[in-house]
Amino acid sequence: MMNIFNTQMKTANNFRLKALVAAIAITSSFSSFAELISSKQVIKDITYLAGDNLKGRASFSPEIEKAADYIAKRFADIGLKPLASNENSSFLQSFTVHQIKPQALAVSLNENNISSENLAIASTMKKLSWQQGNAQTHVIAKDDDMRATLSKLNQSGGQHLVIINTAHAKLFKGYQGYFKRGLTKLSLEHRGAIVMVLSDEANIEKYNVSASAEITQQSLTNVVGVLPGVESPEEVVLYSSHYDHLGTTPDGKQIYNGADDDASGTTAVLNLAQYYQEKGRNKRTLMFSAFTAEEIGGFGSKYFSQQLNPDDVIAMINIEMIGKPSKFGAGTVWMTGMERSNLGALLNEKLVALNTEIYQDPYPEQGLFYRSDNATLARLGVPAHSFSSTQLDKDQHYHQVSDNIASLDLTSMHKVIESLATATQSLVDGEVTPTRVDKEKVRAQGKIY
Numbered sequence: 001m002m003n004i005f006n007t008q009m010k011t012a013n014n015f016r017l018k019a020l021v022a023a024i025a026i027t028s029s030f031s032s033f034a035e036l037i038s039s040k041q042v043i044k045d046i047t048y049l050a051g052d053n054l055k056g057r058a059s060f061s062p063e064i065e066k067a068a069d070y071i072a073k074r075f076a077d078i079g080l081k082p083l084a085s086n087e088n089s090s091f092l093q094s095f096t097v098h099q100i101k102p103q104a105l106a107v108s109l110n111e112n113n114i115s116s117e118n119l120a121i122a123s124t125m126k127k128l129s130w131q132q133g134n135a136q137t138h139v140i141a142k143d144d145d146m147r148a149t150l151s152k153l154n155q156s157g158g159q160h161l162v163i164i165n166t167a168h169a170k171l172f173k174g175y176q177g178y179f180k181r182g183l184t185k186l187s188l189e190h191r192g193a194i195v196m197v198l199s200d201e202a203n204i205e206k207y208n209v210s211a212s213a214e215i216t217q218q219s220l221t222n223v224v225g226v227l228p229g230v231e232s233p234e235e236v237v238l239y240s241s242h243y244d245h246l247g248t249t250p251d252g253k254q255i256y257n258g259a260d261d262d263a264s265g266t267t268a269v270l271n272l273a274q275y276y277q278e279k280g281r282n283k284r285t286l287m288f289s290a291f292t293a294e295e296i297g298g299f300g301s302k303y304f305s306q307q308l309n310p311d312d313v314i315a316m317i318n319i320e321m322i323g324k325p326s327k328f329g330a331g332t333v334w335m336t337g338m339e340r341s342n343l344g345a346l347l348n349e350k351l352v353a354l355n356t357e358i359y360q361d362p363y364p365e366q367g368l369f370y371r372s373d374n375a376t377l378a379r380l381g382v383p384a385h386s387f388s389s390t391q392l393d394k395d396q397h398y399h400q401v402s403d404n405i406a407s408l409d410l411t412s413m414h415k416v417i418e419s420l421a422t423a424t425q426s427l428v429d430g431e432v433t434p435t436r437v438d439k440e441k442v443r444a445q446g447k448i449y
């Protein structure tokens with residue numbers, strides 16, 4: 001699940017917990033009655049994906065490729081087929097993104113040079129040089145909503161010079177740190193820039209702005225496998241997760257294992273694929289996708305969504321952070337954006353027999369519908385939701401190095417995967433078709449950052 005920075009900026013809480021290093025007897029915690037899905041395999045998958053060897057599965061790292069290979073091998077062993085549209089008939093769906101790293105930035109306002117510590121830039125342009133009239137100017141006054149103003153400029157695109165009152169200094173620093181790392185874009189079709197100046201100057205008579213950036217291309221890879229439908233192969237039920245995470249601390253000494261985020265969801269995707277393959281005769285086509293680059297802006301799902309007709313996707317079951325019991329109890333799961341389609345209600349019909357249900361997202365204020373890969377397909381009208389059990393309001397391991405296997409409750413996780421297998425059976429059988437998400441009601445992505 002991506003940081004709120006990717007949707008609306010917020011100062012991150014920094015809980016620093018020491019990683020628990022414990023040899024735990026995981027297997028003994030599983031109950032012994034008949035399993036739909038092998039707990040042994042579940043443990044094997046998550047142990048590999050969240051292992052130190054993969055060094056936190058950072059996008060662009062060599063280790064994330066090892067994770068991709070593991071997932072691809074599992075898909076092959078299970079007996080899935082590669083996506084027909086994938087040129088090299090492999091489970092690996094590779095693509096290129098542009099990385100834009102800011103280089104120089106100089107600004108003068110009313111003939112005064114501004115010190116670099118009071119400057120920030122988000123830009124998809126290699127070079128820019130503005131004098132009077134080249135950019136739209138905006139002043140964010142003391143009582144204005146800085147976050148909302150920037151978000152609006154980001155949505156509209158174009159070239160903007162924004163003077164931000166020093167009352168917003170703390171938030172400004174947050175944005176500055178975030179943008180310093182550079183931007184990643186799937187395409188550079190929207191060239192634009194927002195240059196931010198922290199200053200109490202409210203009258204901009206003259207300005208001079210020059211900036212440059214280095215733009216490089218890098219490769220990323222989704223892993224996608226298919227179980228073709230025997231009756232309605234053109235109708236797709238998509239199970240997904242993201243397999244990337246945050247890598248290591250800058251000194252390389254500590255690893256963000258991302259056991260919950262989202263090795264847990266990826267383990268679910270692998271084992272649901274195995275479950276449905278073993279069951280056989282799925283009427284609709286089942287697609288299983290492990291997305292890359294979710295944590296840095298959802299580029300994997302974005303590229304994926306352009307490789308198929310979204311109208312064919314009947315539902316997207318995106319699985320995010322299911323490794324710990326939800327506030328509704330061990331083994332329970334909730335979904336984001338439940339009110340946007342009737343998918344939740346349809347799935348719950350199957351769960352009555354198990355005496356459980358899929359709950360509504362208990363943290364609407366966190367904007368979680370927009371903080372995972374489902375949002376990309378929802379923008380295209382797909383009933384696309386994330387299924388999770390995280391207690392995000394108090395999860396001390398979220399985006400910390402302590403998000404490791406020892407912090408999970410694997411019995412609860414296993415139960416969630418089994419519930420999802422049962423809940424989605426009527427989708428697989430083509431018995432139910434959820435209503436589409438209203439695209440008009442899904443907030444657009446920013447054009448610049």
Ligand SMILES: [Zn+2]
Nearest residue numbers: 001002261295
């Ligand atoms: Zn995350």
